[in-house]
Amino acid sequence: MRLKKYTDYALRVLMYTATKNEEKVSIKEIAETFFISSEHIRKVVHQLSKAEYIETTRGRNGGIVLAKSPTDINIGSVIRIMENDFYLLECFDDGHNQCVITPACHLRHVIGEAMNAFFQVLDQYTLADLMENKEELRALMNQ
Amino acid sequence: MRLKKYTDYALRVLMYTATKNEEKVSIKEIAETFFISSEHIRKVVHQLSKAEYIETTRGRNGGIVLAKSPTDINIGSVIRIMENDFYLLECFDDGHNQCVITPACHLRHVIGEAMNAFFQVLDQYTLADLMENKEELRALMNQ
DNA sequence: AAAAAAGATGTATTTTTTATACATCTTTAT
DNA sequence: ATAAAGATGTATAAAAAATACATCTTTTTT
Ligand code: SF4
Ligand code: SF4
Numbered sequence: 001m002r003l004k005k006y007t008d009y010a011l012r013v014l015m016y017t018a019t020k021n022e023e024k025v026s027i028k029e030i031a032e033t034f035f036i037s038s039e040h041i042r043k044v045v046h047q048l049s050k051a052e053y054i055e056t057t058r059g060r061n062g063g064i065v066l067a068k069s070p071t072d073i074n075i076g077s078v079i080r081i082m083e084n085d086f087y088l089l090e091c092f093d094d095g096h097n098q099c100v101i102t103p104a105c106h107l108r109h110v111i112g113e114a115m116n117a118f119f120q121v122l123d124q125y126t127l128a129d130l131m132e133n134k135e136e137l138r139a140l141m142n143q
Numbered sequence: 144m145r146l147k148k149y150t151d152y153a154l155r156v157l158m159y160t161a162t163k164n165e166e167k168v169s170i171k172e173i174a175e176t177f178f179i180s181s182e183h184i185r186k187v188v189h190q191l192s193k194a195e196y197i198e199t200t201r202g203r204n205g206g207i208v209l210a211k212s213p214t215d216i217n218i219g220s221v222i223r224i225m226e227n228d229f230y231l232l233e234c235f236d237d238g239h240n241q242c243v244i245t246p247a248c249h250l251r252h253v254i255g256e257a258m259n260a261f262f263q264v265l266d267q268y269t270l271a272d273l274m275e276n277k278e279e280l281r282a283l284m285n286q
Numbered sequence: 287a288a289a290a291a292a293g294a295t296g297t298a299t300t301t302t303t304t305a306t307a308c309a310t311c312t313t314t315a316t
Numbered sequence: 317a318t319a320a321a322g323a324t325g326t327a328t329a330a331a332a333a334a335t336a337c338a339t340c341t342t343t344t345t346t
Contacts, residue, residue: 001145001229008250015250026320039307040306045322059320060314060318060319087145089151090151100176101284104276104279105158107154107273113264114261114262129249130253133247133249136247149334182337185294188293192293201294202342203290204343
């Protein structure tokens, strides 16, 4: 059981961007901060932008800013969007389920309940909660 | 985010075995019930046996029985054993973590808390809970 | 003793998913 | 025009998971 690296990268992009209040940040500087190829960050940024968490501006002096206040960026929602696939079990994917006991199986409800508990925790936090020690984070990011 | 098919197969083996109280069951019949190759079931059975959830007997009239009462087989523990890897994030794997903000990052604690909530639910259930409607399950398994 | 039925072990292959890289746009301030 | 930024599409590589194959060993029955 793992989350995708892209999901984590997405949160890093949001955290990095949040350290620079209204100032624009570039894909390049995020990539260099975390020692990740700009290529990956680029894709993550694209998705975050489509989901309207950030606003991007092309061209010279372009860059990225948050599209809303950190208090309005919910961690659970970010993870749901980045992690497209939550088919923890075969029977969660109606289209491909071939398990014969599905109609009577309690296991699927137990796992479903566990997954809900997982998200219930995530849904309680926003980007603002992650930025509570903004200065400390900024220092580690070598700003 | 997915569980491995093997993890689910392991639970199916346990549920199937639980429907036949003390009677031995064979890998072949489990495989045929769920339309899965015996090869996969064999591996799962091997792991379940090593973890002492089931007892296997070789030879003619051999087969599988539960090694303990369904009330003593905790779902969370089965999943923890079958699913070896819970490195939801890069920083969860000390050996390979290169994330620069790890010392100050709150995200990792949020995800950790969510994962705990996930297991806390699973830890509340045992195989016995899944067998509450044993007859219904048995019918779907064509017994 | 031989045969058959069961599980044990080890290894190899294939498929799927995820991660990564490359090439080529488009936009915009200077 | 040019340079600096992001946008898009596609291709490749690496890792993980799923699947298959071959060959044991154990035990009961005949
Ligand atoms: S055994 Fe239960 S949980 Fe697993 S795939 Fe079948 S219905 Fe779903
Ligand atoms: S950003 Fe936080 S959660 Fe993600 S790898 Fe770094 S320390 Fe871990």
